[in-house]
Amino acid sequence: MAPCGPALLLLVFVSLLPCLHAGMIKLQCKNENVGIYRQNSLLSCSVKDFSPDVTVILVIWKKSGKSIFTFYAEKTTFEDEDPRLQFAEPNWTPNNMNISLLLKNTQIADAGQYECMVVTDAGEDKGQTSLQVRALYSKPTVCSFPEKNIEEHMKVTLYCNASGGYPPGRIQWLDKYNTDWTASSETRVVQEEDKRTTLISKFTVLQATSVNPWYKCVLYDSDGNRQGEAKYTLSFASKDHRKLQLIGFHLED
Template identity: 40%
Template structure:
């Protein structure tokens, strides 16, 4: 069935139902808010609830729409299901006796975020005012970090740049040094909305040549403040590493000096022993 005929079908059932008198014995219950992950499957959870006195109700029509769009996403009518690419019943073996009419989105994108409406007609009544919504989120990729200049020395200032893409909603990049001290307040961050509806986060941290730590970590957080991933840059030739080198050199010098002292004491001991031996030898010769 052509999607353009859905509105005619919908009006037809409204007219037919308007002529009937009596209580509707079915109600569609949907989960109010649904959360989907970008690039994954998402489900809009809806179930038809018949009254207790209704035994084995039969579904005649199901129509799923996204608010703001004229075309239906899925239509079930006269035993046939017509659907747009990327949408289907959540249960693959669905039939007109199955009261689970949940809609499955097979590859969620940012376009799928929004409000949806589900209309259901059965042989025991109908419900055409049920609405639900989908909020789409996306996890940020692992950040990348680089420095300007690329080869860092203590003779010039340094700028560190960090970026992370593919996330939604807008998150944050934060900076930490090797002591876990935060430097975010000294950085500048930008959030750019890309063509696919996702955010690209960029942050720059400027460092003075005489106050560079041994390493810096850039951490990406989501909109709820949850940590998603991080990257660390270790900087050679910084004050900390030079101090460690000096300590190492000092230890080696101390070991060398200690060895020289020991050797010198041994030599002095040997000379004293020889002198004493000669003195005793000469004394013994005179006595004889």
Template identity: 40%
Template sequence: MASIGILFLFFIVIRAQSEEKTFVKVECKTGNAGQYGQQSVLDCVVKTAEEVKDPKILAVAWKKKGSEDPLLVFHKGETKGQPGYRFAESSWNDRNMNISLLITNTMMVNSGDYTCLVMTDCGDDITETSLRVTAKYNKPTISSIPEKITQREDVILLCSSVGGYPEGQLRWFDEHNKDWTASSKMEAELTNDGLFKLSSKLSLLKNSIFSKYTCVVFNSSGSKEDEVTLEIPDTATSKGQGEVKGSDQTSKIVAPLVVIGSLIVGLLLALLIYRRRSQRHHREVPTFESNAEQGGHVEMYKEHEDGTALSLPLSGDCSCHMDITTY
């Protein structure tokens, strides 16, 4: 590998001093996109002038800027490379002008600028390209403080998503798709593997909690990547309202019972009053009347405490007598 580094330096010096016509040119895609954890390809091909017939590649070297050792080298008929790097075409040989570099497992450290050097039997060239690595965020997760949600106390919803790059965003939506992101607070933490961990906290006030909240993760381009929904049980979200509804239902049941009970009590009171009046009417009534001029008499019954009645003649023509009548 050290010899290839010297070869790079020597080649650059020679190129700087050379003013001859170039018969070979390496053309690479200016920018390449790679996905974290997937394979990435840096596209490069060798182009030759029309007068060049059946060119043969003598040496190829791929090097990442900032790194001392080349990643992949073909020299003197042998191919050597660091683990995870090889030619994109598995059957590549010195007659194949496609010298694209394949990264088998793309990591964040692979993001950056690359240099490709090519030497042929008809000329040499060196060019640069770049790789931009992105990572898709994992499906978010939601938790709450407290774990059991009710309408009687404030609640904090926590959402997090990891494994993404570049920095994305977490947004909150309720059951009516209203955006509550402005009421939340998000933090982005860069982890050891070069990826971001996103965390968002949404505070909810008691008696104003919806039955569903969705946390959505967006990438740096603003595209939606994944989401998770927290459904709050009806018994939790409507506990306060349920108590009111339960009270209303109870009132609907009790009210008719109260009315019926009042009617029954009223009827019983009316019956009791009627009965007392009837008893009073029977206890104090005149038995008969006769005209005093005809020698008649009137007898009145007066009730005693022991339930007996005393008959008193009211006419002077009649002899006094007392009848004791027991009811």
């Protein structure tokens, strides 16, 4: 008979779990964890109410019903599981009741519900935790059309862009006097393949004036926290440029 492989032994062990004594330990997991895109995140779970000298035999972490990390028989990260995951504490041993995971290079797709099961020589328990992933927007940038030589009372359109954020945030427009013009603007949310978003906001100044020469694009994240801003000063035509325009106008006549 061929020897049993690790995967088969693990399957047999899991099938015997109902026979193990439960209730002597308790697995406590943090309800919600927050991670930052492309940084390391923590999935927090630990065993509580245990007696001394308890030993962890088995740990299984799942997401959407699929095993993503397994510790069994001193082996971690089985084939087809996520190689970015490892125990959060360095040099973890089976006598360490902190079975939290460190998730490297966090992606937007990593957000969701996670389930953890632990088996010790004093009992077994299950717990759930969730991961919310945030991605920071780039610094907002502003441009205008026309870009320069703006005349008094001319219509000018301002554009503000910020990219790479998740969940979608919002853009606010303010002028020199702190007047909020956001209701007069239009903002589009463009979603990329990895679910991160780009904000493109358009605001038209119907009658630009050098008395109120600059506007500010303020960026907020999905929680309403101010993340950045960009101040833009309209480039009005100089007096010499206006004179040349008038001369040209009269010459055409």
